[in-house]
Amino acid sequence: MLEVKILKEIETIFRQFGYEGEDIFNAIAYFYANIFSIKMSQNLTKIIEKGEIISQVVLKDHINQQIISPIINNYIQPDKSANNLTVFYQYFLGKRFRDITGKFFTPHKIAASMVKMLPIKPHALIIDPTCGCGTFLQQISNLWENIPCHLIANDVDNMLVCLTELILKINHKHQQKFKPDISLSLFTENIYNYHDSPHQQIKSLYGKIDYIIANPPFSLPIENFSSTSELFKAGYRNSDALFIDLAFELLKLDGRLVTLLPHSIISNKEYEKLRQIVEKNWLLTAIITLPEGVFHTTANTTTRADIIVLDKKGEEYRDQQTNKQTIFANVSSIGIPLNSKQKNVATNDLETLLQNPDIISTLGI
Ligand SMILES: C[S@@+](CC[C@H](N)C(=O)[O-])C[C@H]1O[C@@H](n2cnc3c(N)ncnc32)[C@H](O)[C@@H]1O
Structure with a gap:
């Protein structure tokens, strides 16, 4: 477990040379890239090169070397799932952004359950348009093991796209699974500009995606914007509406969206x-209401959220108001603390739900 004491120790050493947050994180990313010797994109290489220069300055000092080496040996070298890398990011960079862009990571237990809602399909094209540190894509590559698929990670924040690349590649390397048929594309685009920017790479994916899995920022007001989004034009001038319409554009017919959205969309x-x-455009496959406090561990917020599973209507249901079966569920535990009083939580209703044969059949998993 990477304690704050260790993070503060690293911070103190780097600060002696005038290095703060992002610089320190770059150096740590360099340690990871060096230890796990992964093949990097140009984008990530730039960050790693900066980190290398910074680490050389700091580690020239023999005493610093003696402090940093055991930290690398104990917390980076054995970190084959790159879980500590996320902790480093949150400590050195997280604070700076969190309040502005709704940047927090999805608890692993929720992400692990959500990826199970995607039927396994060889060669599927799967995108997380607001990938953060790539939690969902990491869970897919774990669950899908040797099933070939193409993962696409996008985030407006380039550093997070680099973090996702590093985490996914370290994971694959460790599991000996990074074979040519599991491929990864990385984009750094603002998903709310997609209608106005015809040259965006995301736009080139319209109608091609099998699955979308995401935890987009909730209910950001979006004004002064021209959009062809049906929901936006209907007066819903916020990020939730634009996100649902982007998902519709991206998916193939019968493609699936599994996303977290604010509970207000369902209840208000x-x-x-x-x-x-x-309901005109999609089959409503599941609405799973999560308990208050789901983001307590990662964002310290009480925002209510639902997992929504929508299937883009194919020929069979087109222009019909009919739906197939919908799962409506309310879960009260998800295997993690929901407030500061809870410590270890053994029950996970979300996982139990996914073992129910009727739910499995409705989800087609
Ligand atoms: C709640 S976080 C989800 C993180 C991710 N699911 C994870 O577990 O790491 C929302 C993410 O949306 C990204 N984001 C915010 N505005 C965006 C935009 N306009 N376009 C693309 N990504 C955006 C943030 O940078 C952040 O990483």
């Missing part, structure tokens, strides 16, 4: 019209 009267439009 003001979203009634949005729900009607969604």
Whole structure:
């Protein structure tokens, strides 16, 4: 377990040379890339090169070397799932962004359950358009083991795209699974600009994606913007509406969206019209209401969220208001603390739900 004491020790050493947050993280990313010797994109190489220069300056000093070496040996070398790398990121860079862009990581237990809602399909094209540190894609590559698929990670923050690349490649390397048929594409695009920017790479994926899995920023107001998004034009001028419409554009017919969205979309009267439009275009496969406090461990917020599973209507259901079966569930535990009083939580209703034969059949998994 990487304790704050260790993080502070690293910080103190780097600060002696005037290095703060991002510089320190770059040096740590360099330690990881060096130890796990992964093949990097140009984008990640730039960060690793900066980190190498910084680490050379700091480690020239013999005493610093004596302090940093055991930290590398104990916390980086054995970190074959790159879990500590996320902790380093959150400590050195997380604070700076969190409040502005809704940047927090999805708890692994929720992500692990959500990826199970995607039927395994060889050669599937899967995108997380707001990937953060790539939690969902990491879980897919773990669960899908030797099933070939193409993972696409996008985030507006380039550093997070680099973090995702590093984490996924370290994981694959460790599991000896990084074979040519599991491929990865990385984009750094603002998903709310997609209608206005015809040259974006994301736009080139319209109609081609099998699965979308995401935890986008919740309910960011978006004004002064021209968009062809149906929900946006219906008066829903926020990130949730634009995200649902982007997902619709990206998916193939019958493609699936598994996403976290704010509970207000399901419960509030003001979203009634949005729900009607969604049901016109999508099959509502599942609405799973999560308990209050799901983001307590990663974001210290009480925001309520639901897992929504939507399937883009194929020929069979086109222009019909009919739905197939929908799962409506309310889970009260997800295997992690929901507030500061809870410590270890053994029960995970979400996982139990996914073992129910009717749920398995409705989800087609
Ligand atoms: C709640 S976090 C989800 C993180 C991710 N699922 C994970 O577990 O690491 C939302 C992510 O959306 C990204 N984001 C915010 N605005 C965006 C935009 N306009 N385009 C693309 N990504 C955006 C943030 O940088 C952040 O990483």
